Amino acid sequence: MLPELPVEILQEIAFQVSTAEKKALRSVCKDLALAMDCLIFTTIILNTLGLHSADGTGMIESLVTGALLTDWSRFPTALKIDLVKHQPQKEYDPPNDRLEGLLHLALSSMPNIRTVVWAIHWGYPTWPRRAIMHFLNSSQFIDEIEIRIETRVDMDCSWEQVRGIRKLTINSRYTPTALFTQLTRLVANTRGLEGLHLLTPAEWSQFWITLREQNMHLTDVATNNVTDDFLRYLGSYSGVQRLTLQYPSASTEAESNRLANHFFGSVLPQHKASLLHLSCVAWFEGRWSFGTHNADVISSLHRLSRLWMSVNGHDVPHEHTDNYSEWNAPERLLQIATELPVQHLGIFPADPEESRGTLAGNHKHTFPVSQGIITALLGFAARSSSPSIVVVGVRRRWYELNTTTNPDASFEYFIQR
Structure with a gap:
C-alpha cells in the first residue's frame, strides 16, 4: 500500500508529479498528508496590498491561527511578498497596531524561511513594512533577499540589523536614491555576502565602490550596467x-x-x-x-x-x-x-x-x-x-x-x- 512506504520514498515519488497531484495525494490520508506537507508548503505568498483591505484582518488571523494550530508553518523556506499584479486606487494607510502585531506573529511562526522576495511599489502601507522589516532584522536564518523596486517613491527601510545573508538581488525599474543608499549600507554591513545581482536602469556605481573599499570579494555577480567602477572592483581580486x-x-x-x-x-x-x-x-x-x-x-x-x-x-x-x-x-x-x-x-x-x-x-x-x-x-x-x-x-x-x-x-x- 502506498501510505505504508517510507516517507523518503513517498517524497521521491512526489518529486516526479505536479503540484495538483501532490495535493491530491495529500487528501488521501493523514500519513500521506504528513509526507506531502514539506513539499507543498515550501513557499508563502503574502499580498500586503490586500492586508489593509476589508478582508485584511481575516487574512492575517487565518494565517496566524493556521500557524499556531498546525505544523505547516515549519515547512516554508521562501516568502514572496506582493507578487499580485494590482495596486490600490489611492494611498490608504491608517495606523493599525493590532494588524501589525498579528503580521509580525505570523511571520515569526515560520522559522525556516531562507529566501525572501519583496516587491516594493507606490502607496505601500507603513504598518506591513514595519512588520516585514522587523522580521528581516530579527531573523537569524535568511540567507537570500531579492528586492523588486517598482516605484519612483523612496521608502524609509531600516536594514541596519539584517545579517547573515549570502545573496542580494536588486531588480529595479526605477532608481530611488534614498532606498538605494539604504541598500548600499546593507551591502557594507553584510560581511558574508557572496552574491550581488544589481539590475537597475541607472549606473549605481556606489555599490561597487563600497565593495572595493570594504575589500569584499563576491563569487556570484550580475549586472546590466558595466561601468569603470564595476570593472575596477571586479579586477581588484x-x-x-x-x-x-x-x-x-x-x-x-x-x-x-x-x-x-x-x-x-x-x-x-x-x-x-x-x-x-x-x-x-x-x-x-x-x-x-x-x-x-x-x-x-x-x-x-x-x-x-x-x-x-x-x-x-x-x-x-x-x-x-x-x-x-x-x-x-x-x-x-x-x-x-x-x-x-x-x-x-x-x-x-x-x-x-x-x-x-x-x-x-x-x-x-x-x-x-x-x-x-x-x-x-x-x-x-x-x-x-x-x-x-x-x-x-x-x-x-x-x-x-x-x-x-x-x-x-x-x-x-x-x-x-
Missing part, C-alpha cells in the same frame, strides 16, 4: 565563479568597445581559475561579442561549465551578408566549448549598431544570423573523441549533442520543456 553581464553596452559604440576591451583584456583573466558560469550576451554588435579579440581568454577558462555569448553578424557565414569576415565565430565557439567542460552553451546574434537607441531589435538582421549559427551548429564535427557540450541554445531553439548514433558528434533539435 580573483575568485568569481558565476558572472552575468546582461546586455553590456554604453551610450556610444566607442565607449562600449572601450569597456569591453578592458574587461576581456584585464578583468576576465583575473578569474580564469575559478569561473564556472559566464554569460556575456551583448545587445549591439561590437567588442562585447565573441570574436578573434577574446577567443584566447575564453578558451583559457578551464573550469567553465556554462557559457553564453553573442556573435557579430559579419563573423557568421550566411547568405544575406556581403562582408563576411571568413572567421566563423559559431564554429570556433563550439570548438572551444568542446575543449572545456562546458555542458550548456548559448550563442546569440547581436543587433547591428544602427539599432542603438531604438526600442526594438532588427529582426531582418538577427534572423539570418541565427540561421547561419544553426547551419554552423548542424555542420559541426567535434575534434574531441568525447565532446563535453550537452546542450546548445540559439535564441529560442535548443540542440542536444548526440554522440551515440554515429562516430561523429552531431547536434539534434529538441523541445525545451
Whole structure:
C-alpha cells in the first residue's frame, strides 16, 4: 500500500508529479498528508496590498491561527511578498497596531524561511513594512533577499540589523536614491555576502565602490550596467565563479568597445581559475561579442561549465551578408566549448549598431544570423573523441549533442520543456 512506504520514498515519488497531484495525494490520508506537507508548503505568498483591505484582518488571523494550530508553518523556506499584479486606487494607510502585531506573529511562526522576495511599489502601507522589516532584522536564518523596486517613491527601510545573508538581488525599474543608499549600507554591513545581482536602469556605481573599499570579494555577480567602477572592483581580486553581464553596452559604440576591451583584456583573466558560469550576451554588435579579440581568454577558462555569448553578424557565414569576415565565430565557439567542460552553451546574434537607441531589435538582421549559427551548429564535427557540450541554445531553439548514433558528434533539435 502506498501510505505504508517510507516517507523518503513517498517524497521521491512526489518529486516526479505536479503540484495538483501532490495535493491530491495529500487528501488521501493523514500519513500521506504528513509526507506531502514539506513539499507543498515550501513557499508563502503574502499580498500586503490586500492586508489593509476589508478582508485584511481575516487574512492575517487565518494565517496566524493556521500557524499556531498546525505544523505547516515549519515547512516554508521562501516568502514572496506582493507578487499580485494590482495596486490600490489611492494611498490608504491608517495606523493599525493590532494588524501589525498579528503580521509580525505570523511571520515569526515560520522559522525556516531562507529566501525572501519583496516587491516594493507606490502607496505601500507603513504598518506591513514595519512588520516585514522587523522580521528581516530579527531573523537569524535568511540567507537570500531579492528586492523588486517598482516605484519612483523612496521608502524609509531600516536594514541596519539584517545579517547573515549570502545573496542580494536588486531588480529595479526605477532608481530611488534614498532606498538605494539604504541598500548600499546593507551591502557594507553584510560581511558574508557572496552574491550581488544589481539590475537597475541607472549606473549605481556606489555599490561597487563600497565593495572595493570594504575589500569584499563576491563569487556570484550580475549586472546590466558595466561601468569603470564595476570593472575596477571586479579586477581588484580573483575568485568569481558565476558572472552575468546582461546586455553590456554604453551610450556610444566607442565607449562600449572601450569597456569591453578592458574587461576581456584585464578583468576576465583575473578569474580564469575559478569561473564556472559566464554569460556575456551583448545587445549591439561590437567588442562585447565573441570574436578573434577574446577567443584566447575564453578558451583559457578551464573550469567553465556554462557559457553564453553573442556573435557579430559579419563573423557568421550566411547568405544575406556581403562582408563576411571568413572567421566563423559559431564554429570556433563550439570548438572551444568542446575543449572545456562546458555542458550548456548559448550563442546569440547581436543587433547591428544602427539599432542603438531604438526600442526594438532588427529582426531582418538577427534572423539570418541565427540561421547561419544553426547551419554552423548542424555542420559541426567535434575534434574531441568525447565532446563535453550537452546542450546548445540559439535564441529560442535548443540542440542536444548526440554522440551515440554515429562516430561523429552531431547536434539534434529538441523541445525545451
